[in-house]
Amino acid sequence: MTNSEIKYCLDCGEAIKGRSDKKFCNDQCRNNYNNKQNSDTLASVRGINSILKRNRKILEDLIPAEGKIKITKSKLIEKGYVLNYLTHTYTTQKGSVYHFCYEYGILYLEGDWLMLVKREEPKNDG
Secondary structure, X not given: OOHHHOOEOOOOXXXXXXXXXXXXXXXXXXXHHHHHHXXXXXXXXXXXXXXXXXXXXXXXXXXXXXOEEEEEHHHHHHOOOOOOOOOEEEEOOOOOEEEEEOOEEEEEOOOOEEEEEEOXXXXXXX
């Protein structure tokens, strides 16, 4: 094999022995390389998930067993809630839009007021 035919590991740069289509010298180098490639994306996702989990915990701590409570937006923000991070929205037949963070929802009311609710899980008759 000439120098021009020698393949080098994409992670550590060592010469590769074996199949002609091999890109890494071992599994550790393959994992290292792929982890480096994905780290920026994964860091972004981890950051968003962290905010969503914190938002969910704040709502869980605020909403009583009855399943709903009125609170001011400023009070919710004071607790550390980040308003722009949510998992989905739900629009009722009357046109009210609930902003959900997993099973906990926020309905914007008049002025600074919000209604916090916990979505009821569907009953399983099985």
